[in-house]
Amino acid sequence: MRRKVAILGATGTVGQRFIQILRGHPWFEITVLAASERSAGKKYREACRWRLETDMPNEIGEMTVVNTRVKEVKEAADVDLVFSALPGSVAGPVEEEFAAEYPVVSKASAHRMDADIPLIIPEVNPEHLGIIPVQKKNRGWNGFISTDPNCSTIQLAITLKALMGFGVKQLIVSTMQALSGAGYPGVPSLDIIDNVIPYIPNEEEKMESETRKILGTFNGNSIQPANMTISASCNRVDVKDGHLEAVYVELENKPTIEEVKEAFRSFVGEPQRLNLPSAPEKPIIVREENDRPQPRFDRNAGKGMSVVVGRVRSDPIMTVKYLCLGHNTIRGAAGAGVLSAELMVAKGIL
Numbered sequence: 183m184r185r186k187v188a189i190l191g192a193t194g195t196v197g198q199r200f201i202q203i204l205r206g207h208p209w210f211e212i213t214v215l216a217a218s219e220r221s222a223g224k225k226y227r228e229a230c231r232w233r234l235e236t237d238m239p240n241e242i243g244e245m246t247v248v249n250t251r252v253k254e255v256k257e258a259a260d261v262d263l264v265f266s267a268l269p270g271s272v273a274g275p276v277e278e279e280f281a282a283e284y285p286v287v288s289k290a291s292a293h294r295m296d297a298d299i300p301l302i303i304p305e306v307n308p309e310h311l312g313i314i315p316v317q318k319k320n321r322g323w324n325g326f327i328s329t330d331p332n333c334s335t336i337q338l339a340i341t342l343k344a345l346m347g348f349g350v351k352q353l354i355v356s357t358m359q360a361l362s363g364a365g366y367p368g369v370p371s372l373d374i375i376d377n378v379i380p381y382i383p384n385e386e387e388k389m390e391s392e393t394r395k396i397l398g399t400f401n402g403n404s405i406q407p408a409n410m411t412i413s414a415s416c417n418r419v420d421v422k423d424g425h426l427e428a429v430y431v432e433l434e435n436k437p438t439i440e441e442v443k444e445a446f447r448s449f450v451g452e453p454q455r456l457n458l459p460s461a462p463e464k465p466i467i468v469r470e471e472n473d474r475p476q477p478r479f480d481r482n483a484g485k486g487m488s489v490v491v492g493r494v495r496s497d498p499i500m501t502v503k504y505l506c507l508g509h510n511t512i513r514g515a516a517g518a519g520v521l522s523a524e525l526m527v528a529k530g531i532l
């Protein structure tokens with residue numbers, strides 16, 4: 183039996199990706215679409231400005247959007263699981279209300295750094311799901327909240343996990359982030375055409391703190407952040423989808439460049455071992471060309487779930503430097519949420 187899911191923020195950039203990815207999913211079935219009061223009561227096709235290249239599924243277009251309240255979701259249909267693609271500013275209390283009754287897999291930032299809430303990348307830290315029973319006990323909830331990291335953090339953390347065996351001491355990352363990362367309508371066209379904006383509010387702090395939590399250690403009761411220094415510099419560029427990041431890492435051991443590439447190429451995690459439906463065969467793809475990865479050519483690698491790494495070379499100040507690219511609304515958002523939920527099903531948490 184497929185698990186019934188509600189999507190909160192269903193009309194937004196990430197909500198639309200959730201619909202696209204969940205349609206026809208072997209384990210999940212969309213039963214409720216929720217959004218703001220502006221959309222509630224309307225047919226989805228009237229409430230949503232659909233921005234994906236694939237057509238809006240007909241049966242989804244005909245569904246009536248409900249308000250983002252537990253009572254209204256409950257009245258609309260049975261739900262086993264809630265995906266939240268709410269704005270961070272709204273998600274905090276709303277997700278807590280839902281978690282009292284339902285498991286919530288969230289793309290929003292509101293609870294990512296809460297001590298008893300996991301921040302999951304299925305290939306990187308599946309063991310952090312072990313904190314869910316602690317959370318349920320602390321909060322007295324029947325459900326729980328599990329969060330997914332910020333889009334720019336996910337692709338970075340996947341590449342760092344592959345390097346952990348060499349001892350990651352510190353790193354610098356500079357991002358070139360796509361427009362869809364800002365939601366819809368996002369950055370005004372007259373601000374971004376022919377331009378780069380060297381500031382994304384709170385993004386650098388998120389990359390630095392989230393990465394340490396994800397790469398940290400779960401001791402059965404709490405998550406101890408990884409002991410590494412991270413410096414992030416985030417930029418918005420005139421690209422539709424796909425974040426590109428230049429990464430400079432100091433490693434304790436001094437591997438050769440071929441050893442670093444092999445660590446990327448051979449990296450797999452729980453999703454691959456468990457053969458989860460959304461798991462890419464290769465979480466990291468290494469390109470050898472001098473001019474790859476590029477957003478237009480590489481963002482859909484592994485159906486948007488692979489991180490593409492290129493220009494792996496030694497660095498005169500740190501140890502190694504490389505570029506990495508990930509699809510921000512798939513691997514960085516809805517695809518990440520679906521893969522997390524699949525992991526929870528496989529582990530008997532859902």
Ligand SMILES: NC(=O)c1ccc[n+]([C@@H]2O[C@H](COP(=O)([O-])OP(=O)(O)OC[C@H]3O[C@@H](n4cnc5c(N)ncnc54)[C@H](OP(=O)(O)O)[C@@H]3O)[C@@H](O)[C@H]2O)c1
Pocket residue numbers: 190191192193194195196197216217218219220221222229250267268269270272289290291331332333362363364365366367510511514515
């Ligand atoms: N875009 C990305 O690449 C990306 C990546 C990772 C994480 N995220 C995170 O995912 C979340 C969603 O981002 P997005 O890019 O999809 O944003 P978005 O395009 O602006 O969509 C926001 C969604 O939230 C709904 N909403 C807004 N205010 C609400 C309220 N007061 N109550 C209930 N629903 C409300 C909107 O409904 P209406 O249509 O009714 O207004 C819409 O469905 C954010 O937390 C974001 O930080 C985004």
